[in-house]
Amino acid sequence: MEKMPKWADVLLIPMISLLLAALISALVLLATGQNPINALRIMVDGAMGSSRAWGYTLYYATNFIFTGLAVSVAFHARMFNIGGEGQALLGGVGVAYACLFVPWPHWSLAVIAAIALSGLFGAIWAAIPAFLQAKRGSHIVITTIMFNFIAYALLNHILVNVLKPAGSMEPATASFPAATHLPNFADMLGVFGIPFASDAPANFAFVIALIACFLVWLLIWRTRLGFQIRAFGHSESAASYAGISATKIIMIAMIISGALAGMMSVNNVMGEAERLVLNSAEGAGFIGIAVALMGRNHPLGVLLAAILFGFLYQGGTQLSIQAQVPKEMVVVIQSLVILFTGALDNMVRSPLERVFLALRRKPAAALSPEVGK
Amino acid sequence: MDIFALFDISILGGTIRMATPLLLACLAGLFSERAGIFDIGLEGKMLAAAFVAAAVAAVTGNAWLGLFAAILGSVMLSLVHGLASITFRGNQLISGVAINFFASGITVVVAQAVFQQGSRTPQLSGAARFDPIIWPGALTKIREISQASLPMKIYSQLISGHAIIVYMALLLVPLSWWILYRTRFGLRLRAVGENPAAVDTAGISVIRMRYAAILIAGVLCGIAGAYMSTALQAGFTREMTAGRGYIALAALIFAKWRPWYALMATLLFGYLQALALRPDILERAINLRVQVQLLDAMPYILTVIILAGFVGKAIPPRAGGEPYVKER
Numbered sequence: 001m002e003k004m005p006k007w008a009d010v011l012l013i014p015m016i017s018l019l020l021a022a023l024i025s026a027l028v029l030l031a032t033g034q035n036p037i038n039a040l041r042i043m044v045d046g047a048m049g050s051s052r053a054w055g056y057t058l059y060y061a062t063n064f065i066f067t068g069l070a071v072s073v074a075f076h077a078r079m080f081n082i083g084g085e086g087q088a089l090l091g092g093v094g095v096a097y098a099c100l101f102v103p104w105p106h107w108s109l110a111v112i113a114a115i116a117l118s119g120l121f122g123a124i125w126a127a128i129p130a131f132l133q134a135k136r137g138s139h140i141v142i143t144t145i146m147f148n149f150i151a152y153a154l155l156n157h158i159l160v161n162v163l164k165p166a167g168s169m170e171p172a173t174a175s176f177p178a179a180t181h182l183p184n185f186a187d188m189l190g191v192f193g194i195p196f197a198s199d200a201p202a203n204f205a206f207v208i209a210l211i212a213c214f215l216v217w218l219l220i221w222r223t224r225l226g227f228q229i230r231a232f233g234h235s236e237s238a239a240s241y242a243g244i245s246a247t248k249i250i251m252i253a254m255i256i257s258g259a260l261a262g263m264m265s266v267n268n269v270m271g272e273a274e275r276l277v278l279n280s281a282e283g284a285g286f287i288g289i290a291v292a293l294m295g296r297n298h299p300l301g302v303l304l305a306a307i308l309f310g311f312l313y314q315g316g317t318q319l320s321i322q323a324q325v326p327k328e329m330v331v332v333i334q335s336l337v338i339l340f341t342g343a344l345d346n347m348v349r350s351p352l353e354r355v356f357l358a359l360r361r362k363p364a365a366a367l368s369p370e371v372g373k
Numbered sequence: 374m375d376i377f378a379l380f381d382i383s384i385l386g387g388t389i390r391m392a393t394p395l396l397l398a399c400l401a402g403l404f405s406e407r408a409g410i411f412d413i414g415l416e417g418k419m420l421a422a423a424f425v426a427a428a429v430a431a432v433t434g435n436a437w438l439g440l441f442a443a444i445l446g447s448v449m450l451s452l453v454h455g456l457a458s459i460t461f462r463g464n465q466l467i468s469g470v471a472i473n474f475f476a477s478g479i480t481v482v483v484a485q486a487v488f489q490q491g492s493r494t495p496q497l498s499g500a501a502r503f504d505p506i507i508w509p510g511a512l513t514k515i516r517e518i519s520q521a522s523l524p525m526k527i528y529s530q531l532i533s534g535h536a537i538i539v540y541m542a543l544l545l546v547p548l549s550w551w552i553l554y555r556t557r558f559g560l561r562l563r564a565v566g567e568n569p570a571a572v573d574t575a576g577i578s579v580i581r582m583r584y585a586a587i588l589i590a591g592v593l594c595g596i597a598g599a600y601m602s603t604a605l606q607a608g609f610t611r612e613m614t615a616g617r618g619y620i621a622l623a624a625l626i627f628a629k630w631r632p633w634y635a636l637m638a639t640l641l642f643g644y645l646q647a648l649a650l651r652p653d654i655l656e657r658a659i660n661l662r663v664q665v666q667l668l669d670a671m672p673y674i675l676t677v678i679i680l681a682g683f684v685g686k687a688i689p690p691r692a693g694g695e696p697y698v699k700e701r
Contacts, residue, residue, distance in 0.1 A: 028479070032486035080466055138680035139689075141413070141466050142626065145619055146673040146680075153670035161664070289470060326485045326492060331478030335471045343457035343468035 003353045010301070014294055014341060016348050021336035028332060029325070039319055046318025047311045055185055055200020056317075059272065060284075061310030062202065065209040066264035067288025068306050069216050070257045072297035076220055077253035078233040083129060083144030084261040085285030086151030087122040091262025092269045093158055094121035096276040099176040100163070107204075110180040114266050115208065122262015123255045125151060130254030134247040140254075148285075159278060172277040182271040205267035212260060213299040219256070220299075229253050261285060283331070287313075290334050293342040309334070378658040384647050386530040390605060392643025393535075393542045394419065394614075397597035398621035399628065399635045400549050401590040407553065407630060408586030409566035409692040413469025414454055415594055416618025417476030422447040422598025424480040427494040427609035428487065430501040436603045439501070440538075444595030450476065451591030459583050462696035473618070481611055494602070494609040503604035506540075508533035536604035538596060543636075545593070550632040562586055566690035569697040579697045594618075623676035630690065642672045 026036035047057045067084045074081035081087075094117035104110035129143035159171040168174075182205065186198035220226040232239040232249040240246055264284060269276050287309055294308070295301025316330035340348065398415045405412040422443035430439030450472050457468035481492040488494055511533035512518045518529055553559035564572045565582045573579050601617075602609045620642050627641075628634035648655055649668035656662055 028482065032482060082466075082470065132677070132681050136681045138677070138682070142622065143677055143680055145413075146623065146677050149616060149619065149673040150670045150677075153666040153673075156669075157664055157666040160666075286470075286474065289467070293467070324485075326481050328478040328481035328492075331474050332482060333478075335474030335478060338467060338474065339453070339457065339471035343463035343465075343471055344461055345463055346461040347456075347463075 004356045008352060008356065010296055013345070013348055013352065014296070016352075017340035017345075018294075018337065020340045020348070021333060024336050025329070025333045028329070032325070034323060034325055039323060039325065042319050042322050043311070043315025046322070047315040050197065051185075051195070052197035052200045053314065053318075055197050055202040056314040057202075057307070057310040058185070058206055059201040059203070059267070059310070060313040061306045062206045062209045062267045062271075063264050063281075063284040064287050064291045064306035064309045064313075065213060065303060066260050066267070067285050068291030068295060068302040069212055069288075069299065070261035070264075070285075071288045071292035072295065072299075072302055073216060073220070073229075073260065074253055074257040075292055075297050076226075076233045077229045077249055078236075079130075079133070079250060079253055079257070080141050081126065081144055081254065081257050081261075082141055082289065083126060083147045083151075083258070083285070084288045085281050085283065086144070086148035087125045087258045087261035088264045088281040088285045089151045089155045089279075090125040091118035091122040092265035092276050092280045093155065094118035094262060095265045095269045096163060096173050096176075099180040099270060100173060103177070104179050107180055107182055111182060111204065111208075111266065111270070114180075114270050115263055118262040118265045118269075119259035120262070123259040126254045126258020126261070127251065130251050130258075133254075134250040152279075155280075156278060159276065163276065170277075173275050175275045176270065180270065181274060182266075184271075201272040203267065203271035205271045208263070208266060210303075212263070213303050216260075217299040225252065261288070287334055290338045290341070294337060375657055376659070378654050379648075381654055382526045382530045384644070384651060384654060386534070387647035387650065388640060388644040389531065389535060389539060390643075391646040392639045393539045394597040394600050394605070394617055395621050395624055395639040395642055396542050396636060397538075397545070397593050397600065398618055399624045399639050400545055400632065401593035401597070402622055402625045403549065403628075403630055403632065403635055404553075404562070404586045404593070405590040406625065406693055407566045407690055408562050408583050409569060409690055409695065409697070410454070410458055410583055410587055411465040411469065411694045412454065412587070412590055413466055413622070414450065414472035414476075414618075415590075415621050416614055416616065417469075417473035418447040418450045418591060418594035419598040419601065419618050420473075420480055420612070420614045421450055421476040422595040423602040423613055424484060424494070424598075424609045426595075426599035427497060427602035428484070430497055430603050431488070431495045431608070434499070434501050436497075436501055436503050436599075439603050440596065440599040443599040444592050447595030447598060448588060448591035451587045451594075455584050455587045458696065459580055459587075462698065465694050465696075477612065480609070484609065484611075492611045497603060497607045501603070502607055503536035503538060503600070505534045505536055536600065538600040538604055541596070542600075546632050546636045553632065558585075563690075566692055569692050573697070573699065579699075583697075620672050623672055623679075626676060626689075627679050629688070642675075645671045 029036045029039050047053050067088065070084050071081055095114045098113040098117040099110060125147060129140050129147055132138040132143055133140040163173045164171060165174040182203045184203045185200060186196040188204065189196045228244045229249055232244055236246060269280055291302055291305040291309055294305035312330055312333055316327055319325045319329060320327040398419055402412050402415055425446035426439035426443035429442040430436050454468050454472055457463040458465040484492050484494060507513060512521055512525065512529040518526060553563060561572060561577055561582055565579055569579045601613055624635060624638035624642055627638035645668060649665060652665055
């Protein structure tokens with residue numbers, strides 16, 4: 001029998017972990033001379049107070065949905081993909097090639113090419129570590145970290161020596177042509193007559209992210225391949241006994257993971273910046289780890305956790321503008337969420353399990369004294 | 374074409390300076406991983422220590438106080454890692470990732486709150502820094518050095534003229550070797566990383582051994598961080614460790630978890646870093662413009678090649694990354 005009801009595992013534990021993280025963050029704010037209540041008010045107002053605020057929150061959330069899904073798909077095969085950042089950077093290169101070199105008549109065609117190329121570039125960047133893990137036994141965590149650094153250097157090289165327009169000093173590509181610009185929320189909601197701030201960066205990529213959530217759910221829980229991935233993640237030996245090839249599962253899970261991380265750049269490079277700059281991913285690949293842990297590797301959980309982190313990111317930006325709290329406060333909060341939901345999970349879980357066992361024992365003991373013992 | 378320019382004494386001197394933090398962090402990882410605890414958090418511990426050292430040195434004007442505070446700060450993060458990965462048997466990789474982010478964020482937040490100079494500490498000078506130690510008779514003026522004989526050049530630029538932490542780090546290599554391979558403590562530490570159940574059966578506490586290992590790692594990362602901000606540079610700047618913790622991890626694999634090999638691996642990576650700072654010398658040496666980006670990426674590319682097993686096989690400690698459960 002399960003030690004705990006499912007709702008406690010899915011809702012209660014993340015909530016307690018989040019509260020612990022929030023508590024320590026509040027202490028950090030207090031220690032640096034800020035009022036945590038006031039800070040929370042600024043964050044809520046700045047991230048959810050207006051349609052413009054929502055536009056920023058959902059824009060960041062879109063990034064985190066992609067990277068969160070990426071980490072969680074790999075997690076299902078018990079692969080820890082820390083390389084989302086590098087894969088997203090390379091995905092940006094894919095988007096840049098898709099947008100700069102073809103005269104697209106309409107954005108709807110450009111976005112298909114951008115999705116395909118960014119996914120391909122991200123997938124390739126994940127496939128090499130996956131291959132080394134599957135065939136040579138190189139630890140995927142170390143290789144994906146190394147590939148992040150190599151990706152930084154490679155992007156730097158591509159921007160400085162290949163894609164930089166002649167005469168420009170800045171390491172960035174030219175702006176993408178107007179025909180490739182994605183519609184933002186104001187354009188999309190305007191069709192239905194709903195007003196939305198036109199200067200907010202949330203764009204069509206959010207819709208793609210929602211579709212990606214659904215497709216990942218379909219893949220993991222409704223297909224044979226998804227079943228194989230989960231079986232492999234639960235027990236490698238049992239899976240191989242059932243005729244599931246380890247190499248195949250590692251490769252496929254990591255390729256899907258890398259493709260998802262790469263597609264993030266449809267949002268930040270194509271939808272928002274409309275050109276490729278250095279460090280375009282801005283750490284979103286790493287936030288994906290926190291999002292996947294928080295969301296329990298389920299697409300719905302990832303969606304909610306991504307919106308939560310979008311709120312944190314946008315709220316933190318407002319906090320740095322209005323209260324002189326450095327933007328890095330968000331990184332602190334993010335690290336605490338990773339620590340409590342990921343590494344210190346047992347600290348929250350085992351006392352709760354004991355509580356639930358005790359609660360269950362009591363009604364049983366009331367019926368027949370011997371059974372409960 | 375002047376291939377000998379690659380072995381310019383000033384580059385080799387720079388190699389030693391760049392290799393020192395890598396070596397200290399690498400030895401830290403060595404103790405931790407030999408006891409079966411993966412430590413992705415070397416980077417974060419170094420960064421936190423660099424900040425604490427610079428902050429305390431700036432306030433007190435004493436580099437040694439900075440060093441001790443840095444060790445204390447780094448050890449505290451080690452204890453968080455121990456709590457998560459030893460006591461609560463959590464995922465060691467995730468714990469390390471969390472520590473890296475925590476350090477990356479908290480150093481900037483606290484630096485801004487305390488010093489209000491845009492996420493940096495004030496410039497350190499005088500006793501707040503570890504100055505280079507000039508050995509007796511060593512030359513210091515650039516003009517005198519350029520005219521000196523080769524042994525004198527080596528003595529003045531390679532042997533003399535480093536901060537005390539550099540010499541400490543070099544001495545730590547034989548010391549680590551001796552502890553790991555010639556003491557009872559070292560034998561137990563290595564055994565805990567290979568087969569904790571056997572160590573437990575012998576009546577030795579696995580948990581205590583592993584905590585001892587991560588505490589040593591904390592101390593070493595603390596020294597490494599203090600070196601970054603109070604000896605190599607004069608103060609803390611945002612993200613100043615710049616991935617050195619990861620390069621140290623790479624060096625650890627390169628070194629196959631052995632102290633003397635760790636020295637060689639970190640010297641190699643330190644050399645690449647020193648060379649990346651002087652693209653002019655490289656260009657003179659091989660008559661070819663090498664992309665700086667390629668040099669930056671070199672340690673990581675080398676590590677991937679090593680990991681792939683194309684140059685010898687690196688076999689990690691067998692029980693690495695597995696939390697020890699006493700009984701099932």
